[in-house]
Amino acid sequence: MKSEGEFVNQPDNTAFTQQRLPAWQPMLSAGIVIPLFTLIGLAFIGIGVALFITSQNIKVQELDYTGTATSSPCFQCSGLSIQNCTCERNFSLSELFEGPVFFYYGLSNYYQNYRQYGVSKDDYQLSGDTTYFLKPQSYCSPYQYSNNKPIVPCGSIANSMFNDTFRLYLLVNGSRKQVPFDGKGIAWWTDYNIKYRNPSPVNGSFAAAFDGTTKPVNWQKSAYELDPTDQANNGFLNQDFLVWMRRAALPNFRKLYGRITGGDYSQGLPAGNYTLQISYNYPVLSFGGTKKVVFSNVSWMGGKNQFLGIAYLVIGSLCVVMAIVMLIVYAKYKFPDNDDA
């Protein structure tokens, strides 16, 4: 090569320029693929079995309380003009509902993922920036101003916050014993601790920070008095508010309302008769939606979902079957490239 190096115009004789870089040339031959498929298949079947059993063991109790049917206890509340209506749903558990039990509310045919709906919020406001309290961003329209006062928190999402409340009673010897919901830790940790911030109090008063603004049109209470029982659970850091603000992906969704963990119920809900008292505020019939509540316990894979387990089982067996088919084909026709494999 040295002698050729004398030429000025001689191209560089490097592996790269000569397209001779050392290369690994994998071949997916049957000899590799058949064991691979078997292995994957078996692993998938294993995971699938685990998923399926786990999912089977998750208990779910769903109660629809929309009140469309006249026989439904909530029927009288579902009318449009009725305010402050309460209704009750009874149900019974025949065995212990193992805890921790999670309590969800679910809406259907509700498009939280609507685009115009989704952009209708002001993240600056929600991060406690008071300059945006008086001048909400225009995306919040038509919930930007109300009676010439800026709305805080502005926008469709906040405005349409779910405002049904629930109380669960266990019927013990004919008397009602309230089962407490733990409303803490139902929102994402980062939402609660970083993304959403309350405005700093003015003159020691949290409410004063909201001076000059008005509450969203559909709200009964202002943001700073959402939870009268817990000062820290107010403003934008209200857990229910945070849960609501994380938009659901699909029109049929459920959101976490609370957990049942306290005291007597740390093992779960014992068998017995229960009454769910619903303060029915949230209209859904106008757009053909339904409302429901869900009691569910969770596992390492989250809530009950048969899909994943079944999918793993199917794909796992498919892989094994294909490996067998390939083996038969291979044994019969002997792939030509396997002489040296």
Next chain:
Amino acid sequence: MSTAVRGRVCVQASGFGGDEKRVDSRTIYVGHRPGPATEAFIPPKFCDNRIVSSKYTVWNFLPKNLFEQFRRIANFYFLIIFLVQVIVDTPTSPVTSGLPLFFVITVTAIKQGYEDWLRHKADNEVNKYPVIVLEDGRKESEKIKVGDIVEVMEDETFPCDLILLQSSRDDDTCFVTTASLDGESNHKTHYTVPDTEKDLQSLSATIECEQPQPDLYKFVGRMYIYKTGQDPAVRSLGPENLLLKGATLKNTKKIYGVAVYTGMETKMALNYQGKSQKRSAVEKSINAFLLVYLCILISKAVVCTTLKYVWQSQFGQDEPWYNQKTQKEKDTYVYLKMFTDFLSFMVLFNFIIPVSMYVTVEMQKFLGSFFITWDKDFFDPEIQEGALVNTSDLNEELGQVEYVFTDKTGTLTQNNMEFIECCIDGFQYKNTDSMSELDGFCVTDGPVSKLQQKAGLEKEELFLRALCLCHTVQVKEAGPDEIDEIDGVQVDGLAAGLSQPDEERGFIASSPDEVALVKGAMKHGFTFLGLENKTMKIRNWQNDTEIYELLHVLNFDPVRRRMSVIVRNKSGETLLFCKGADSSIFPRVRPEEVDRIRMHVERNATDGYRTLCVAYKQLSPEEYAVADAGLRDARLALQDREEKLMVVYNQVETEMSLIGATAVEDRLQEEAAETMEALQGAGMKVWVLTGDKMETAKSTCYACRLFQRGTELLELTVRTLEDGGRKREERLHELLLDYHKKAVQDAPPVKAGVTRSWSNSNQEYGFIIDGATLSLVMNPSPDANSSRYKNLFLQICQNCTAVLCCRMAPLQKAQIVKLVKNSKGSPITLSIGDGANDVSMILEAHVGIGIKGKEGRQAVRNSDYAIPKLKHLKKLLLAHGHLYYVRIAHLVQYFFYKNLCFILPQFLYQFFCGYSQQPLYDAAYLTMYNICFTSMPILAYSLLEQHIAIEILLDNATLYREIAKNAMLRWGPFLYWTVLGIYQGLLFFFGVRYLFSNPALQDNGQVFGNWSYGTIVFTVLVFTVTLKLALDTRHWTWINHFVIWGSLAFYVFFSFFWGGIIWPFLRQQRLYFVFANMLSSVSAWLVIILLILLSLLPDILLVVLRKPRGPHARKKKKCQSSAGSSQSSRVSIRPLLMRTFSDESNTVI
């Protein structure tokens, strides 16, 4: 670009010249002095001497460049999308499409601006060059006006086209080299206009010449010289008087010339034409696919818009209470809303046609072409150059070639002529001295002994004299006088130390044949000493110097196929020597002389030699006078000079007597036969198009193994046509039908993929046609069924393994290429040639390849690719072309695929979000998907992939057939990729959809929202798409590893980073900790793994079940073929022609 420039020139010319000046000639007043004959001297205006090759000025750069860029349909499309995003309320911000578009436009603009700046610089250098004008003294070159008398010193280039008036040389000549114009580096002699006054200041003359035209070698004009009290003297002007802009003065101290054409009207500027854009088949495929995707895009948008309004008409869905419309929305008309909705959907789905594909394709082509220039196998130590890529747009076309049109001389053969033997008066004289092998027969000492005394001494002398005189060769001078003769040892010793100085005298000629002949004569003892002052000196056997006065040169032209000189010897005899092709000489000599020599000529021709016949004639003074007058008259003619000269030439060159014939060998190029064999093995049809005569060309074809022993030749030449003695057309018709029956109807259908050796049982056909017959076929007389001939001809040719077209004019070469190019199935054609006569076919073919040969650089400059040797064509096509095609085809398919499965989930999501144009993915993902996450792996793949190793590709020419006919970009593979994309898109979306039927995916019971949904889909998408490429990669270099795993790592890193910070400039922190939260969910992990595997499953199966192709499968074949090829290469060390013809020649005749 040239059209723009040209356009302005036209405007100027017509604008200045006025209507009445738009005639065939222009009048130039030398030194701006009016001739006495003109009553009213109006100085005519011509354009100035400024050369403008640049495209933009500072002022019009921005608008013009932008305009040109947005004329590209893709850029325009993206501009529209961008504008829609700006104007209409759309789901994605204008940045998502504006940023990439801006990037692409800026990069292109910078590149074009830089190129134009270079052109400006070059223009300025030329335009500001100081020149001396006799009237005005020193001034800038751009200010030269037509009529100025310009002084040019040695080694300077001419600033404009000049008529040579005065030279510092005594013999009224000057030498120029036109290397920068046509690449011919030899010195050309130009002559002053005879009898002009020595004092140019007082010269009063006008020049009448034709309007500017681009032909470098044509010029007609007349010069009127006025002297007081006399009639104006008229001198004819020809190309030998015209000094072209761009040429360089050599060997002459200084000259004066009058400017006739300036600036953009010079022949150089008129020849400076931008090549027409060639578009590759791949690009056409891309456009077709683009159309399909555009249809998909539009139908998606239409479907979504329609469904949106259908859905909204249902109860409660138009405006649910939680999502009320703004006042503005309520006020807009429903049809306008529909339209903006449609546009919004278009914007949402526009990523299906990615702006980055064009960038990637261009980048791939640009960077990929470096591998051709870098390839050291293309480096030729002889000329110290490697391959040259003029257009990188056609890289992949090299892998698609179906027809190869090759020139013969200089391409198949070396154009390195060697005088082999001659025949004098029917006796054969073989000259073995020049051969490398020693022959005892040859006695080395003394020139006489080299010739066996067979013919008379006188005849021999006459023959050698003819060889010495009848040419246009120049002796390369070291100085004005023949120094090299005196101390030639020193001079030539430097140039070529090996041989005797006398034998290595530098001869320069436009055709290497002439040099070979002069050298041949020299070997036999007659040395041409040089031409000076119209006297030719030769040294004869007795070492005496004979002096001849050169009276006329009857130049060579391809129509006559001969040239003559008229000389007068010392004794006052006027002699005409003529040499030329046998067919053009034989009818002009006495028939009884012909037979003795014809045998030799034909035998020589079948041996693959180039033969020339030499004849002479003694002119009586009367005859000469007539000829002289005729020649002078014709030369003075302003119009139809060519035709008139031809007539005179034909009159003079008659009744000559034949002296002998010469045979010159043109050696085959290195590995010409192997290359041709490989091309044929690769399924290409090789057509040889040559201007040479049939026998020679045919033998070259045999030597190159284009024709083989078993090949049945179908001849369609003047000879076969005249057999029957009937009308040519009838005979042509009959032959065509006959051949058609033979080659097309009776032949079993040729299956693709069958190599030559296997198909030996079938009869192979070779087809031979000559120029005259071809023009009959192409332009038959009107009554004949014309198009039928063409079709028959094409069909026959397409069924032949090789076609030889001989005696082609350059234009006919292009005609044939065009004919094939436009035939059914529009096959991809490739032309390869080295000379100016190949330029037309190089430009015409899909891919033009120039050989950096001896006939100048014109072919190279007009080619798309230039290689030093023919043998390099094999690697260029079989290895580079094949790889490029596979790479780019995969690149294109992959791009469409990855964008289809990128956008399909977004489309499906519309069905679940009330058709509200909610994007599934975050804007950052939308923008970065094509730019960052998935672009580098495919680019690396498209640059480095070798699905089959280069050696194997070279050894198995048949592999080329696997990708023939755009195999990887036809609708079949496209459908496969599209189906794959749809399958994966459906899988991504619905897999996650079913997972989200319960959005509580974490063990703390918290639920995921819509951005988590999108991020899971996107993660699956990025991994699947990248791993799909990894599955397809057969050649994993460290770069591939780095880029593939790197992009995946980058995606993960970016997602963490993007979601890990509250970005102050974002108005919505959508992705804040979404990715991290996703990874904390076991279910999300499981679904990602499941979906990736499921998406790739069909591909893995396909890879396994498909017939194995790749290094393992090829191993055995390689062993066999390498044994074969090594054998054949060993054989080829012997001179090819010699060997082949001893076997083959018997089958030729």
